[in-house]
Amino acid sequence: MSATALGATASQHRRQKDRRKLGENIAGWSFAGPATLVILGFSLIPMAWALALSFTDSDLMSPGRNVGLDNYRALLADPVFFQALRNTGLLLVLYIPSSLIAGLLVAVLLNRKVRGIGFYRTCFLVPYVVSATATGLLMGFVFDRDFGLVNGLLAKLGLPLQGLLSSPSQAMLVLTAIFFWTRFGFAVVIYLAAIQEISKEVLDAAAIDGAGAWARFRHIIVPSVRPMTIFLTVWGVIDALQFFDLVMTTTKGGPANATVTIVYYVWQLAFSFSTAGYGAAVAYALFAGTLVLIVAGLLLARRKGVTT
Numbered sequence: 331m332s333a334t335a336l337g338a339t340a341s342q343h344r345r346q347k348d349r350r351k352l353g354e355n356i357a358g359w360s361f362a363g364p365a366t367l368v369i370l371g372f373s374l375i376p377m378a379w380a381l382a383l384s385f386t387d388s389d390l391m392s393p394g395r396n397v398g399l400d401n402y403r404a405l406l407a408d409p410v411f412f413q414a415l416r417n418t419g420l421l422l423v424l425y426i427p428s429s430l431i432a433g434l435l436v437a438v439l440l441n442r443k444v445r446g447i448g449f450y451r452t453c454f455l456v457p458y459v460v461s462a463t464a465t466g467l468l469m470g471f472v473f474d475r476d477f478g479l480v481n482g483l484l485a486k487l488g489l490p491l492q493g494l495l496s497s498p499s500q501a502m503l504v505l506t507a508i509f510f511w512t513r514f515g516f517a518v519v520i521y522l523a524a525i526q527e528i529s530k531e532v533l534d535a536a537a538i539d540g541a542g543a544w545a546r547f548r549h550i551i552v553p554s555v556r557p558m559t560i561f562l563t564v565w566g567v568i569d570a571l572q573f574f575d576l577v578m579t580t581t582k583g584g585p586a587n588a589t590v591t592i593v594y595y596v597w598q599l600a601f602s603f604s605t606a607g608y609g610a611a612v613a614y615a616l617f618a619g620t621l622v623l624i625v626a627g628l629l630l631a632r633r634k635g636v637t638t
Contacts, residue, residue, distance in 0.1 A: 383610040384401055384608075384610035384613075384614050386607040387608075389606055390601075390606040391604070402611050405615055410590060411612060413590060414590045417502050417589060417590060417591050418570070418571060418573065420502055422571070424506045424510075425509060425570050426563060426567065428514070429514040433514050433516075433518045434521050436518045437517075437522040437524075438521075438525065440454070440518065441522060441525045451518075454519075457513075457515055458515035458516050460512070465579075466508075466579025466580050467579055469576070473504050474495065475496040475497075498585050498588040501588045508580075509576060512576075513566075516562075516565075521555055524554065525551060527554075532550060533550060536549075560631045563627060567627070571592065571593070571619070573593060577590070577591055577594045578594065592612065592615075592616045593616070596609045597609075599612060
């Protein structure tokens, strides 16, 4: 075959390959395109609108006038905003470590071949999938100061009754405990999946070499699930910073703003106080803080050589 014929054949193959690739791209975008438009419509466009809103004094009923950076300057002198920051920070500090530690320990216990293990695993996941509204209403009854089950039990034991959700010093701690109970099941599932990926031969070899249960946990399991720990930390930070539903269904931010969180405060500003422009500024302050925390965590993980 001549060089000219070979060149024509190669050119024809390239054109056929390009047509197949174009057809695959068209088919792919025909499936992904609608979902992409939905994401753009319900995520990016509202974000851009909220950013523009944060520079106005709009009440959502009218466009409002442009106030520049006044809303952001007002944050620095807003005591309720700083109270919401403290409440949200307390939730983060208490929830993240406890959910990681408890999630890993429970996952290790559930990684056993015992009768009814599937039922036990389901029990830890159920609180995570139950409606937050239903959970909030139930826990509002359980921790009620006057008629709740907790104070009823304390009274039977002869112990002093507690304020619980009605106490400014206890309410946020109680909500954190409820939040932990409803969310740490997700960490259990993720850790359990990661542990089951660890080679049984490695664990058996360590046991033959004399490593006890604690040594195997510390030197094999913990390092093996470290990428999942980074993922769960990032996920937990996002989850905790968006804490809203339990506050809405139990304390409504009270007593005396003791349980106001950032997201609940944004909701109050926009829909209760008719200061949507200022609420948008608070929301973007939350967005900036969340972004900084996540980026810092990922950079720290990369510096330590951990990938997710």
